[in-house]
Amino acid sequence: MGQCGITSSKTVLVFLNLIFWAAAGILCYVGAYVFITYDDYDHFFEDVYTLIPAVTIIAVGGLLFIIGLIGCCATIRESRSGLATFVVLLLLVFVTEVAVVVFGYIYRSKVEDEVNHSIQKVYNEYNGTNTDAPSRAIDYVQRQLHCCGIHNYSDWRNTRWFNESRNNSVPVSCCKPNISNCTGSLAHPGDLYPEGCEALVVKKLKEIIMYVIWAALTFAAIQVFGMLCAFVVLCRRSRDPAYELLMTGGTYA
Secondary structure (H helix, E strand, C coil): CHHHHHHHHHHHHHHHHHHHHHHHHHHHHHHHHHHHHHHHHHHHCCCHHHHHHHHHHHHHHHHHHHHHHHHHHHHHHCCHHHHHHHHHHHHHHHHHHHHHHHHHHHHHHHHHHHHHHHHHHHHHCCCCCCCCHHHHHHHHHHHHHCCCCCCCHHHHHHCHHHHHHCCCECCHHHECCCCCCCCCECCCHHHECCCCHHHHHHHHHHHHHHHHHHHHHHHHHHHHHHHHHHHHHHHHHHHCHHHHHHHHCCCCC
16 A cells, blocks of 8 residues: 555656646747737836736746646656655746745736826827837727727727828728728727727736736646645655655565
């Protein structure tokens, strides 16, 4: 029974290490996704510290790959010191992921204030050229989120670009995709997206941060299970004679 229990714990631990390698790849992907998406919305969110959870989760992904390697080697070689190192590193990563969750919730609560503070400035900087970064950002957001203006398309009347162009129109990025020959004219409001971008940008940024939070929570739970399995193997190694026989290849007398 002892030998069977130990073998079972080791099998689960090896399987968990394979999961840790997969988790490392997923966490790095989530972190990279946040970086790429943030680059599309960075004009609406000036606080670069929002990227701390993404940076941390990429670092955790890299560390999880190393931990999975240590865990596999320690489990196969039945190394007590290796398993102890494995548990300590898992505990360190677990604490880091808890910190990511806390920071994620803190920054998530700040998103709305940040967007409210910066979005009017970005719209005022719009000049309609593709070489201008704020203009590209606004056109991208309006096309991707199917929105127009800050609260609705009428907000464009208060922008410098609208007053200088004097053609009573908004950018063509406000046009619905199913409308042909749309010029953005306010004389045809039915051709334009009715919803403003501010609320949708806030919603999108909050969703991005939630991806990080859920990824951290999910793999933190898996790591707790990994630590428990490692503890089981470590405890049985010190208490169960069958474990020593597994290492030496001996048999009971």
